[in-house]
Amino acid sequence: MCGIAGVLGGGDPARPMIERIAHRGPNGIRVEDGAGWSIGHARLSIIDLEGGWQPLHAAGSTLIGNGEIYNYLELTEAFDLKDRLATGSDFEPLLHLYALEGERAFDRLRGMYAFCLIGGDGRTWLVRDPFGIKPLYVRDESDGRDQGVAFASEPRAFGVAPALNRHAAGQLLSLNYSFSPPVLAGSQRLPPGAVAQVREGLVEVERVRPALPSPGVTGGDEAALLERLDAVLEDSVRVHQRSDVPYGLFLSGGIDSATIATLMSRLNPRPVVGFTCGFDAPGARDERAQAERVARSLNLDWRETTFTEEDFWSLAPQVAWALDDPTADYATLPTFKLAQAARQDLTVVLTGEGGDELFGGYGRYRRAMRPRWLGGRPAEPQADAPWIDDWRHAAGKAAEPGRTRLQEAQAADVATWLPDDLLLKLDRCLMANGLEGRTPFLDSEVAAFAFNLPDRMKLRGRHGKWLLRKWLERHCPAADPWARKKGFTVPVASWIAPRAGDLAPRIAGVKAVGQVMDAGDIHTIFSTETHAARRWPLMFLALWSLIHLEGAEPADAMKTLLGET
Secondary structure: OEEEEEEEEOOOOOHHHHHHOHHHOEOEEEEEEEOOEEEEEEEOOOOOOOOOOOOEEEOOEEEEEEEEEOOHHHHHHHOOOHHHOOOOOOOHHHHHHHHHHHHHHHHHOOEEEEEEEEOOOOOEEEEEOOOOOOOOEEEEOOOOOOOEEEEEOOHHHHOOOOOEOHHHHHHHHHHOOOOOOOOEOOOEEOOOOEEEEEEOOEEEEEEEOOOOOOOOOOOOOHHHHHHHHHHHHHHHHHHHOOOOOOEEEEOOOOHHHHHHHHHHHHHOOOOOEEEEEEEOOOOOOOOHHHHHHHHHHHOOEEEEEEEOHHHHHHHHHHHHHHOOOOOOOOOHHHHHHHHHHHOOOOOEEEOOOOHHHHHOOOHHHHHHHOOHHHOOOOOOOOOOOOHHHHHHHHHHOOOOOOOOHHHHHHHHHHHOHHHHHHHHHHHHHHHOOOOEEEOOOOOHHHHHHHOOOOHHHOOEOOEOOHHHHHHHHHHOHHHOOOOOOOOOOOOHHHHHHHHHHHHHHHHHOOHHHHHHOOHHHHHHHHHOHHHHHHHHHHHHHHHHHHHHOOOOOHHHHHHHHHOOO
């Protein structure tokens, strides 16, 4: 896990860009200039600690990458590359494969990655993994004399004069996340799965590798499917554990992280380190007791941390700083706190993102399957136009004939909510703390198995993730897999409420907030309890704007909103 940045064609050198995202690579920076390009790499050392520095050179090509290619050992063996490798890096085999196969080599990768490959054949590529686990942004750097394009792991790397994309900010307030282009104007997200070639200063997406398989049926009776599920998940967790540094997991009280914990416990001779975050606040859903039961049953080295009201006021601006491409998902707050705690002992954590999307865990999926007269409605966010129209347009890009109604809802989430909220949150909150997050559910082999399961193996009665629950019932009954899903909430509304009257005028006075919402509407939201859920996104946008658009330090931004300056 690292940060990458560069300029291809005309533009400034890469060093200032990579230094702006040096937090992604606390182990060091490398910059290299070539004919018509300048590239930089900020490294968080995970595999081949001594020899895996980038840029990498082999077979006439040059590469910098962010993320992990989990099947690098299998590719090395399958193509008899061992004697050609100069390092133990998981990215170096790709250079040799590219020399053998060209761009077809990209289809063989299993992992989370964003990379730039400058080929010995004269072609230059920007490539992102199909789920969009790792970010990649591009910006036109052409001027009157030269044509160029810049790329980076975070938009802050471009160093351009900050400006607000008002439409994207409206999406953020309505949906809690935004689609491309980002709220911070001036760049574009490269789509998940994009295989793009850079030609004369233009990024041309040649094709998009799908995250999900084409329509089909994963056949077999329940017993056979359970055996296959066990093998697929164990294999994914095994390769996601490949690391030369300490690893562990984030453990909530839910199905997904309990599944990962069960398999890690099976695969590791020593107790696996697991971190859980809870809340000491009235009405908060605290899952520490359930997480502890799972941890004890699996003999985990379990660590717990508490997110308090004091943490809220001190960490919220740090989270806003980390999210230069913002999401107002309040789960960013405990994720950031967990990353702070885990980084004291670990460099890599496995997490449960993707389990709901692939195995059918959300309640909105069950609602979508009911007839309208029984309360059924589409599995889409509740938002007014034009934001719901934006969502439908983005979700429609994932449509494919032959899918069931459930699969259509799953595919829509994989195209929108997953990369633009959940994975963005995970990347920024962990990388701000020098921690790598890995997602075993978001694996090509797992997706090929899970997505085409019959609907009844995902949803049955009031239960989603049916097959996953059956597996957990057998392998970790302490997880209580048939308990009613509690959902995940952070008590931000109760923490904001006592200060709502004072916050309203200061939030309304932030220039960027005033560009997307009328001051009168802001005062109504902060004075009426029925609108309490809308306060956090507004407060977050205000913090984010003060930091990223007006240049305030995070702590000073919060003091401004609290009237302490």
